[in-house]
Amino acid sequence: MKKELIGSIDRITEQTACIILNDDxxxxxxxxxxxxxxxxxxxxxxITIERNEEEEKRLAEEIATLKESLSQ
Structure with missing residues (x-):
């Protein structure tokens, strides 16, 4: 399932943009x-927000490997 947000750029700094969502x-x-x-x-x-199950699996495997290496 994905959600979409709509917003506009309020201001820009050197490295970031502040986006105000339509809900104000x-x-x-x-x-x-x-x-x-x-x-x-x-x-x-x-802006689309969508669950990334592949990345969740990759992160879980990475954490499991790290926990295993710390317990040895």
Whole structure:
């Protein structure tokens, strides 16, 4: 299942953009390198949040390996 958020860039600093979501209650700090080229204040974006089960599995395996190495 995925969710979509819509927001616009309120301001840009040297390394991040502050995106105000359309609910006017929440904001996200996004590294500029993750935004499309030419992104600027006032532009609106759709942000998709989707579960990544493959990454969850990879992380669980990584943690299990680390725990095993620490217990030896």
């Amino acid at each position: 209650e929440h904001q996200l700090q996004i590294p500029l390198e993750l935004l499309p080229d030419g992104a600027d204040e006032g532009m609106a974006f759709t």
